[in-house]
Amino acid sequence: MSDASADLPEAAVRRLDSAAFSSGLTVPDFAACLELGLQPLALVQGFCVMSWRWYGAGSAYMRGMNPYAPGGQVQGAYAETYRCPHGFVSAEHRMWGQNLEQTWVESAWAQGYGTSYNRMLEEAASLGAHGVIGVADRVAELADTGTVEFHFLGTAVKVMDGPPPLGGVPWTTYLAGQRLTKSIEAGFMPVAVVAAMASVRVWAYCMTEYLMEGSRGWGGPTSPQQVEQVSKAHMASRQLARKHVREQLAGDTLHGARIDVVKRELAQGDEVIDCTLRGNRMRRFKDFDVVPPPRPTVRLG
Amino acid sequence: MTQPQDLPKDAAHRLEELEHGLFTSDLSVNEFLLVKEAGFHPLGFVMGSSIYHIGLQTRKWGESQELTKLTEAMYTARELAMNRMEEEATELGADGVVGVRLDVNYYEWGSDSAEFIAFGTAVKAENGQSYRNAQGKPFTSDLSGQDFWTLMQTGHVPQGLVMGTCVYHIAHRKLTQALGSVGQNVELPNFTQALYEARELAMTRMQDEAGQLNASGIVGVRLEEKSHQWGSHTIEFLALGTAVTKTTGEVTLPKPITIISLDN
Amino acid sequence: MTDIPAVDVRAEMLSGAKSLTVAAAPTKSRGVTSDLSIDEALLLHAAGWEPVDLVCGVSVVSVPMGVWNWGQGEITSAAAGHNAAVREASAELRNECVKVQGHGVVGVRVDVEVHPHHIDVELTGTAVRPVNQGAHPAVPASPFISDLSARDFTLLAGAGWMPVGLAFGASFVYAPRRSAGDTMRQKTQNIELTNFTEAMYAARESAMERMQQSALDVHGQGVVEVKVTEGPMHFARHAVGFTAWGTAVRLVADAHQFVQPQVILPLDDKIVAFEAQSLRGA
Missing domain, CATH: 3.30.110.70 (Hypothetical protein apc22750. Chain B)
Structure with a gap:
């Protein structure tokens, strides 16, 4: 500098x-x-x-990321594979679903x-x-x-x-x-503002697609049930954002954090969950001083 | 007392009435008390306005550039409104104007034209000292009564509401550039540069105004971005703030008491 | 009036600045994260609590196909889905809280989205624990969850009350139908549509009742800050949803402690707290 x-x-x-x-x-x-x-x-x-654009399945970065087969994930990144329980494969229907962290985004x-x-x-x-x-x-x-x-x-x-x-x-x-x-x-003492974004792509396996869209005739469940894959993707995006921020903290405190989540449906059964976390990285330079408790007040007029 | 130069007759008449001791102001009671606490007395509600026709300027579709003609129009029109307000204040023998608001109105009958209005409350120091600025004019500021009092406690006095503006056209991108699905998310240095320049120009112009007032600084700077009626690619970057000078520089604010309010 | 100890903030600032002139000693400590403001962190600390970590809980629950279609009475599977989503999301939040050895979660932000085929419940908050718990503090098996701000938590704790959990209730109904004949006949009349009144009344009541029941389930003695939402579902206008939630609380002290507020006369027109985004104008 x-x-x-x-x-x-x-x-x-x-x-x-x-x-x-x-x-x-x-x-x-x-x-x-x-x-x-x-x-x-x-x-x-x-x-x-x-x-800024949303990466389609055919774009350079998505090469090797095949929604129709497991594997091809970025080393060390979050990825989970869900197999379709029906064993039915066609041009429109994939055999696998995946949650994957879009490290390039x-x-x-x-x-x-x-x-x-x-x-x-x-x-x-x-x-x-x-x-x-x-x-x-x-x-x-x-x-x-x-x-x-x-x-x-x-x-x-x-x-x-x-x-x-x-x-x-x-x-x-x-x-x-x-x-x-x-x-x-x-x-x-403030050190720096820190922020990170985590992006998780959800390629739904067929049952989820049905559960999410309700448009396929698989005759799915008749009672409400948790959609594991999507729930997990949500949790993963939040955990990854916190992990990315934590990596910048080096033991310091993160203070006044703000978490924002944006969900975007790119196509049927193809969703992106972006989680942004930002806050103040602060360093403790002396022991915490307890301030005198504030006076409770009621406003007159 | 100087004679008003270009004020309408009605304004002169209204102001004359105010000189007989009556004051009007849009200050709240709280603000009124704090202005008094700071050693000032409100004189009257003052305003200035200008209806201005904004000329046309062609924009190049694929190029980012400043639209100097529009910048000039936005600038001059606000300046006119502000000057008239200052004249009203001068007429009242004021030291300054607090709580200044600057508005832009569009009317249906005037295409490409807009009314620029400035209004605020003229105040005068009660200790007989002059608080006029380096140009001998009453100071202006967009500070509320509370802010005015607080600022005086920090050993600073307002000099004037300063502003800088820059109307900028942001290039369109070719369809192939905008929609391509190949490639990656990368920086577009031309766009970065264009926005950088537009905002810096607005801020520099504001700073130049403060310089003319021999101010030691500007507080409460805001950077507003508006498209007015020009479409989303033409943006006015407006920087606004209150120029101040240091008098003592000593902060005499008492240590605040921490409270926890049980009001909703 | 108690005297406020004079703190030399300039000296504190200087020692803070000095602490950044040297590289931080490498540490294995995890570092605290929280979404609390400094006011809230200070208040919590004054009340004997401290933040531990930012925690989340999310659940997406499917709603069977066709439940929003034309029908009669209550849409039970929607309410059941809602209930399940809240339960699962709370469980996730508690899990994360236990993992970081928190005793509870305060300031929980509750986002509930009802879609035609799924209900999303997203909870975000800060796990807290009592200060000075030693190396192995006893962590409750089921930490409390509360959507009260840290400020409200402190005030409440000071008065001898503790939050015990989120209380939630929801109910969804189909708007009743009027026969074509009724509709025609009532066209010029002023008349109460009693079956509508009854249906909405009942649905509102059952949402509240479910909220109360969930508060009792966690041994709450009351529910504070109840929020109520109601209205037609945007994707199915003939279905109406009601939700009610708040924080279930319980008196833990022997008796309620009075706060005895001081009366003040503020001179501000509004409370001005620093908002960095105001740099960009209104």
Whole structure:
């Protein structure tokens, strides 16, 4: 990060050179920030626009992933095979069903997220910032261009009279204002915002397809029953997202996590479950101080 | 007291009435109390408006670019509304305007035109000191009464509502690019660059305004994205914030008490 | 008024910043994860509890084909499917909680989706345990589950009550039919459609009754924060669904502890908490 500003656009360099600070903090947060001894430097941002599509069964990445036969999974990734109990195979009806982790989708997401995050860090580092607070990230489809934009915004700060962090890499957090003050008081120092996405593809075996779609005449069960394959896929996507995030924690605490799940049906009996988990990675720098219990109040008027 | 330059007659008359001691404001009681606490007295509700015709500009289908004509229109129109509001405030002898809101209205009778309105409450310091900004005008800010009080406690005073805008056209992608099922999810550096530039331009312009006020910083920056009536590929990036200068820099806010509210 | 100990937050900030100037010592500890806000974490801690891990439970249960079609009375298999999905999802959540040695799950987010052929129940929350339990704390065989926020949990615990589990009830009915003759005759009349009233009344009652029963099953003494949803199913307008759920609670102290609130007069128009996304405007 020595030559941090090397690939920043001209407009950004000019803006960041300005003598006046800018901050995305509201006034109460600004006040809390000054109280903590944090000096706001500038609003910093980072972007990455990626082309985004849903991988069809014939696409390059799905080669070797055959919905009609088991095997071909990515080494070390989650995969489970479900055999159709009916032993009936045809062009429309497969013999096997699978749950499989789409590692290539996960890594594309991680690339977009990581790239835009690093660009925000570059802006911050070029200012000599120690940290970025009040981070707001967004992953959203851009107009109707078949693209997804990863965008980070935050306020770069310097700890007055404080030492720069290890390697000059600024720490980051979604928190600001009194929330941040309270975290510090309680002994938690923000390290970084962390996030991961887990993507599980569900190729239903025929019974599930029937259970999910109700359109096949197999004369299925007459009483409600748990659909094991789909339930497991759901659990797996959530477990994988937590695992991916945990791998970035190195023993630190994840705080204020948010979990979002998007289900998308690509075709009959072909579903994707995407689970995104994000939160604040915090390091304990002293023993937890118990704050005095707050006063219960009732508002008058 | 300076004479209003381009205010309508009715406005001048209304303001004259306000000079006789009556005040009007859209502040809530809470805000009123806090503005008083900060050492200011509300003078009157002030506003400014401008109906502006926004010219056409052709866009290249496959190219991302700034639409300078539209940028200019959005900018000038807001500036006009703000200036008129400032003039009303000046007329009242105000030191500043708090709680400024900037709105854009579209009317059915005016295609391609829009009304830009700015309104807020003019205030004056009670200690007789002038709080006008570096340009000798009343300061403007979109801060609420509560925020205004809090800001004063941090040893900063508002200088002006500053903004920067950039209307940008985002390229369409060729059908084959957008729909191809082969290949992978990869970064599109051109798009990244375009969005980067659009937002940076808006923010830089805002910062330049703050510079003209000799401000030491901008707080409460918001980055709004609106398509107005131009379709989803043309986006206005608007950066807004309140420029402030440091007076003492000493935070005199008392330590907050933690409470747990039993109200719903 | 008790005095608040003066904390030098600047000094704390500096020591926090210093802790990041060195590489963290390698640790085998698993690290805590939670979806609690710092306020909630602090409150929990003040009440003697701490978060352990983010936990989930999901169940997808099939609904036999054709149950939403034209029929009469209650759609029993839909209610049974709903019940099974809640039961299985709760079991998964409890499993995950036990695995991380939690004593219960607070702030459970409940997402229920009823589709024509399956009912999805998705639960997400944070497993918690009492502070200072030693190396091998006694973990209850069946941890509690509660959709109360950590804040509400703390308040409740302070008053001597504990959540014991989620109480759930659902019922689905077909809207009754009117004969063509009735429909014609009633066209110009103001008249109560008694069979409609009765059907909806009964369905609402049985959803509540089932919720109460499930609270009794976990030895609850009451249910707080009951949420009720009702309305026609979007995919079958003639079928109406009712659900009711809340947290079953039980008095564990000898007597209810009074909170004795202080009366305040706030000067804010609304409570402004930091919301990073407000950077993007309203």
